[in-house]
Amino acid sequence: MRSALLPLLLFFSACGIQSLPKAKNEVEASWAEVQNQYKRRADLIPNLVNTVKGYADQEKETLTAVVEARAKATQTNIPIENLNQETLNQFSKAQAGLSGALSKLMVVVERYPDLKSNENFKQLQFQLEGTENRITVARNRYIETIKEFNNQVTVPPNSWTNSLFYKFDKMPQYEVENLETVKDAPKVEF
Amino acid sequence: MRCFLLLIFFCLTLSARDIPSLSGPVIDEVGILSFSQKTQLSNVLKNVYSDSGIQLQVFIAKDMDGDVIENFSIRATDKWKLGSKSEDKGLLFVMAMAEKKVRIEVGQGLEGDITDAQAGMLIQSLTPYFKRGDFATGILVGVNGLLGLAKVESQATSLGMKKSTKKNSLGGFLLFVIILSMIIDFFLGLRKRIIPSRGGFRRQRSYTSLDNDFGSSGGSSSWSGGGGGFSGGGASGGW
Numbered sequence: 001m002r003s004a005l006l007p008l009l010l011f012f013s014a015c016g017i018q019s020l021p022k023a024k025n026e027v028e029a030s031w032a033e034v035q036n037q038y039k040r041r042a043d044l045i046p047n048l049v050n051t052v053k054g055y056a057d058q059e060k061e062t063l064t065a066v067v068e069a070r071a072k073a074t075q076t077n078i079p080i081e082n083l084n085q086e087t088l089n090q091f092s093k094a095q096a097g098l099s100g101a102l103s104k105l106m107v108v109v110e111r112y113p114d115l116k117s118n119e120n121f122k123q124l125q126f127q128l129e130g131t132e133n134r135i136t137v138a139r140n141r142y143i144e145t146i147k148e149f150n151n152q153v154t155v156p157p158n159s160w161t162n163s164l165f166y167k168f169d170k171m172p173q174y175e176v177e178n179l180e181t182v183k184d185a186p187k188v189e190f
Numbered sequence: 191m192r193c194f195l196l197l198i199f200f201c202l203t204l205s206a207r208d209i210p211s212l213s214g215p216v217i218d219e220v221g222i223l224s225f226s227q228k229t230q231l232s233n234v235l236k237n238v239y240s241d242s243g244i245q246l247q248v249f250i251a252k253d254m255d256g257d258v259i260e261n262f263s264i265r266a267t268d269k270w271k272l273g274s275k276s277e278d279k280g281l282l283f284v285m286a287m288a289e290k291k292v293r294i295e296v297g298q299g300l301e302g303d304i305t306d307a308q309a310g311m312l313i314q315s316l317t318p319y320f321k322r323g324d325f326a327t328g329i330l331v332g333v334n335g336l337l338g339l340a341k342v343e344s345q346a347t348s349l350g351m352k353k354s355t356k357k358n359s360l361g362g363f364l365l366f367v368i369i370l371s372m373i374i375d376f377f378l379g380l381r382k383r384i385i386p387s388r389g390g391f392r393r394q395r396s397y398t399s400l401d402n403d404f405g406s407s408g409g410s411s412s413w414s415g416g417g418g419g420f421s422g423g424g425a426s427g428g429w
Contacts, residue, residue, distance in 0.1 A: 130307075
């Protein structure tokens with residue numbers, strides 16, 4: 001009995017018995033990182049809004065748009081169990097809304113040279129740029145890990161092991177329409 | 191046959207620009223650093239790595255072939271994995287000469303010491319040197335600034351208590367080394383001008399042996415990444 005079990009075990013170990021849960025762990029970690037970096041951006045915003053307010057209080061409309069978009073973005077938090085194509089779309093739409101509001105604010109800021117030379121504002125600007133870059137990196141890594149995981153789930157022979165033991169579903173991937181930041185990019189007017 | 195060669199040619203031109211393999215702490219594709227400057231800097235960076243675990247890589251790229259600096263630099267750190275896996279104390283100082291872009295990429299273990307804002311300020315302080323074409327000084331300001339922010343100075347002194355051979359101030363040591371190398375460059379240049387018609391090979395040899403005489407403190411330890419992770423922290427700029 002035991003001698004029959006061993007080759008069977010060897011067969012499955014070659015066919016995803018280990019790599020499937022590993023790929024799932026990778027996805028979980030990369031999704032946590034995506035949310036973490038978006039949270040980091042949201043944490044920067046109160047400070048940014050306060051600094052801008054000190055110099056450009058008349059830009060109330062743009063500032064409230066940022067605050068509202070931030071509130072919406074922080075509300076849509078998606079734990080990995082609830083992550084599917086629909087919730088991912090919701091999440092990225094809320095975040096794209098905040099990206100749009102922020103880039104509008106950054107255009108408005110150009111009209112205030114005093115604010116732009118403020119040391120605190122400069123630092124915030126660097127932090128914001130850095131965080132946007134971290135978000136891009138985290139999202140690219142999520143895309144990579146999802147690709148790997150979905151390959152494991154759908155491509156034989158690992159998919160057979162999956163349907164026998166784990167029964168994992170495919171995980172949602174970022175789509176082009178998720179990346180709405182481009183559409184929301186502000187027009188520069190002179 | 192000609193078709194085949196043409197195909198190879200197209201394949202070569204179409205492929206995105208590759209990240210070179212990690213050959214040493216300073217990778218200079220255009221040769222803006224002199225040989226001795228490169229050797230001295232390499233030795234300092236090797237010492238820093240063995241003393242503090244901070245692996246600082248200087249990468250001077252010829253061009254990025256259409257890539258943006260943020261993507262280019264994260265591709266480099268993904269490939270090289272600077273810093274140890276447990277500490278993640280990797281740093282990359284990358285320049286793209288054709289695009290006139292510079293970026294500091296900070297490893298996860300150093301994000302607390304070197305914030306994006308601090309990296310940004312450092313970039314702003316060194317781009318004026320690049321604008322003037324004084325790349326060696328700009329790189330030095332960058333490397334010194336990074337080591338200062340990462341508190342290598344204090345670590346070097348605390349290590350210096352135990353190991354008597356270590357210098358007290360790393361910044362001062364760097365400056366000393368660079369001035370020394372400039373003096374030697376000067377004399378070598380002078381000698382080249384005085385005795386021009388000696389075989390090129392021989393001159394090359396005397397060059398390297400001279401450098402090794404006082405540059406050997408770093409030893410010939412190998413230089414490779416240790417599995418350190420980066421998540422896109424740092425700052426970029428241009429000149």
